[in-house]
Amino acid sequence: MESHLTPQEVLDIMIARDRFTAWLGLNIDEVGEGYCRLHYQVKEDMLNGFERIHGGVLFSASDSAFAFACNSHGLITVALDVSITFTRPAVAGDKLFVEAREVHLGNKTGLYDIRTTNEKGELVCLFKGTAYRTSVKVTPGPINR
Template identity: 60%
Template sequence: MSISNKSIPKAEAVLHRMMAKDAFSKLLGLQVDEVGEGYCRLHFKVREDMLNGFGILHGGVTYSAADSAFAFACNSHGRLSVALSTNMDYLEAGKLGDTLTVEAKEESLKNKVGVYQIRITNQEDVLVALFKGTSYRTSKEI
């Protein structure tokens, strides 16, 4: 998908470009609700094929959803950005049928480094996990 319409905000154009080739986010069923400069909110439904051997949401799925929201938020300014470091705290178990909301917010943006906090909550607004990502901002325009 190519976005050439100048009336589309930069963050949305970048999101469309990224999602056109992001097979993994599509596999997870991630649905982006809102994107803006330094911000992304998305959601997904926990399916049976996302559960681990104990019948709870696999941590890798939670991490991947947070990582996608982080990527959409840190690239939203139109400069190619990549993860420099990330960490995640798991606070509650996701369960089959849960709808999880993943919200990424920019906390700091400098010339070469951005810092983002990502909150994952369930449909009852219970905090499931916290993710922190630090991005390296290249000089390449998207």
């Protein structure tokens, strides 16, 4: 059973609770059913020992876009399996764009393609996620633990 909330309403609820996304400096550009696009600027404190973006930052930004895309239907959805492939480095000052697209949505699982590109449109990393859809609706207010 789908939620009555729009993808934007679901995003607003998630963002209000998601301190990690704010800490990373991610800016959401667009959200829709099974879709999210965001961007961020690579900062000095995101670099590894070779002055390139740390893979964990790329993973985390991709994971956030994945979460916003797969939860956009209004049911609490969690990751079952993810993988990431790094294709090119990014350095401090680069602006990166992350786009998550739903490839398949079944009754309980969904498959998502998340691509991070730089300002030249070059692929920086490719993240694939499989999500599990619970039957619990996203709602405002505290989460039952």
